[in-house]
Amino acid sequence: MREILRRGIDGYLLKQNLPEQLADELHRLKAGIPPLSPDIATAMLAYMAEARSATRPFSPLESLSRREREIFDGLTAGASRNALAQRFGISHHTVATHTRSIYHKLEISTRAELGMLAARASG
Structure with missing residues (x-):
């Protein structure tokens, strides 16, 4: 089911559907x-609920x-x-190399931004 959802399907029907149902669904x-199909819809809803939690x-x-x-904790x-x-x-x-790496990963450029990020992260 997960792989089917990742591939971006347009719909999904089971083999047990009658030919008339298949024609209606294609229209x-x-x-x-x-x-x-109801079974697939139920499975998808269960998957989405699990993913949200x-x-x-x-x-x-x-x-x-x-x-x-x-280094981040020390600087802040x-x-x-x-x-x-x-x-x-x-x-x-x-330490300077680690600091540059931290700034790059966090997409910041100043110690003030570092401090603001630390404040947001701490609650």
Whole structure:
């Protein structure tokens, strides 16, 4: 069922439909009314309900690696690149590289935007 929905079908009928029903459904399809047998409609509704309950909002922060998230948290707490380099035992150049990656992934360009994003993410 999932694969059928992903392919963008116009309708779906089961083999057990009578030839007269098939002809009626083809005329309806031509008129823009998608044919769906009751069994398929029920299955589609169940699938859509399941998909809605499984969907949760995506946070852009989820795209960050563990280290990028640590750098993000440090930057939003006001730490300098040098302080973060010392804290994590890496060079300040590596912190700068992580910072550029964070800005790119989050589609931001300033520390102010970083702070605003952190505030929104925290609630």
